[in-house]
Amino acid sequence: MANIYQYCIDYFNDAPIIIQLSWVLSALFAVTLISLIFYLKFLRSTLRTKERIQNVYLKKYESDLIEYLYSGNEDEEMTKEQGIIVNYLHKCAQNRLKRKLIITTLLKLRNEVSGETADAIKRLYYQTGLIDYGTLKLRSKKWEIVARGIKELAQFDVTEVHYNVIAQINHPKKEVRREVQMYLVKLFHFKGLDFLDLLKSQLSEWDQIQLLEILQNFDDQNLPSTTKWLRSKNTSVVLFALKIAKIYNQYDAKDEIIKLLEHPDLNVRIDAIAVLGDLGVFEMVDLLKNNLNEKDIDEQIAFFKMMENMYTPSDVDFLFEYMNHENFDIKVSVNKIFKEMNIQDASKFQINTAPESPPSSTNLIQAS
């Protein structure tokens, strides 16, 4: 045995440097591999255990929450039974994992209920001290914790800390900015859109869709004037304001939108044409017709798309000029209009979006 060992040592010492290096690396990889195997075993077992524990706690917290909600009465601010649950959850909330699970449970139920029950869950969020942990997150140095904190505060409608939240409106991370924007709109509805005045970065299409979805949940009639945003130097704010003008039918903004037809950004000009069409601003049709050929092809397409809903019999001669336009989209729009108008020359086009009758139908469906 000693001989073999000695032979190995001698072999290693006599070997060229490249072989020595390769043996060292092999030993290193072998040790790493063994460590990784043990780690994998530990990791899989930890993940399984964690999942099991989480499920147990989730069930427990869910039943505690339901008990809390059902043990309340109108006479007392907090009943004895509720007090016991609050104390228990307060104690649990000191542990990070348990805190996360309690919040998950509260949110799950809060998303399913409304009115007094939702208010009671929010009260519990305060009583258990979870709000303190939530607001503490705003001071974290890690951006993802700040973002998560803002989201949590928005989900529990915590308005008290909104100054601290607004302070993050121009945060370097877009994920944090996004959460701030959603917090403001969720809690302050249209008033929350005032952040657009301060916004220096671009509001992405993703952000815009999310904000509009939140706004559509409210019946608020106090719609803001979009004029100042339509004049914004931030192009994304202008595009967002155009979407608001379209969704909320802001006819009053038409003069400002007409001005946007000369905006330096092509997307703004295209959206402006579409919105003016949606608002039914007929006077801009002639305005656009006058210099249509000087416009970008995408603007021309947007114009004819808009004309599909805004044509009048007096437009026939004008439209005939474009009936065989080289651009497919323009040609389709014009022929659609002729079909609607029952113009004979275009009668061979039967444009529909869905077949009306079984096999015999020969509808022409547009691809644009």
Place this chain on the structure above:
Amino acid sequence: MINNIIEFLFFAFSLSAILSYIILALISAVETIDYMKKNSFVNYKEILSSSISPSISIIAPAYNETLNIVENVRSLLSNHYVNYDVIIVNDGSKDDSLEKLIKAYDLVKVDYLINSQIPTKPLREGVFKSTNPAFEKLIVVDKENGGKADALNTGLNISPNKYVACIDVDCLLLEEALQKMIKPFLETTDSKVIAAGGVIRIANSCVIKDGKLLDVNLPKSLIVRGQILEYLRAFLLGRMAWSKLNGLLVISGAFGIFDKKTAIEVGGYDTKTVGEDMEIIVRMRRHMEEQKVKYKVAYIPDPLCWTEAPDSYKIFISQRNRWTRGTIETLRKHRKIGFNRDYHTLGLISYPYWLIYERLAPVIEVTGLIYFLYLLLNHFIRWDYAIVFILLSYLFTVAFSVITIITEELTYHQYKKKGIGFQLLMTAFLEPIINHPFILYAAAKGNYDYYFNKKIKWGEMTRKGMSND
């Protein structure tokens, strides 16, 4: 002297390959952590239900898919995204796929004005839509056979939407796939996103019902297990890094979303290559570089698309043979960009990497084996050298696979069942011995076929079907 030079080149190649894998894995780790952080609190439901979310066309070519076509289409139609349509392009199937679709979805023929921006094979029976409002999102196109690329081009011509998702018809898309894939297009404000690729996971032995993935299992077949590990390595530790470097050269043909305008501007898919999925990405990137437009090819690491992998060595070899030929064709066609600083990352990093470590790797490996055989036959082998080098490369390969398994556990943890960890570990040890020789053989045959057997095109993939209904 010559022997020394050859040996030095082999050694340098191996060492640089190992280093490149380590660097890519490190970049992937950083990027994956960042991705997980950024997406841990995203609410996809709002995009899902928003009527102003952008419209997407799912284009799925089908050729002789009669076995599963009805179920596959049903699965595609059950996506939760609000604004999308499904375009099934029946690419001259010789079976009764079309008849089955007509019957199952109450289809009727309609006259459809097609914007033929990309030349394709003519329509056969024409375009069909459903009379049943429940299937209003479905469009079926029956055309003459022209291959997958031609079918996808027909879909591009027909799609009325700004974005197109090109997928294999037999793929299972998870419900949130479209909103996750569309996110990079909508949230990027400083550059134009031209395409986004997703992760492909292997669904063999998984439980799928009504187009939903119910249970993830590990198949018994070693060849499929090997592919699972291989896909995990490629998607979790490779493409994530290339995405960070904005150097992705390939988006899997099984699932990718494109900006339709850019795809059409470059002329759509190339019908003359068998690697159309890689070729279109390289061409789109090249186009953007030449236009000097700031752009990005995004990558989503979430397991959103599950597909059936070959479970016989014959089909497996045929698939890898095609991949090899596709890579050679694409790299040859776009050789102008290689080592060309006008193409930035694409020309100086992505292309050279693919050329050396994807295109040439099997050639170098086969040459190495032949050289080894020559040394062996002439009794020139220094066994002390050979043993340590083989051991070193084997240990590295296994360690890398185990790191991949750990990454999967730490991120998506899809293989939860007890015992699967051990099975995956065994696969990591066996794969280099059992699967790799076939991969090498397929790559070598791919090279041979490319240069000496031009007639060979796509191989046949026999589907067993994933549905467990």
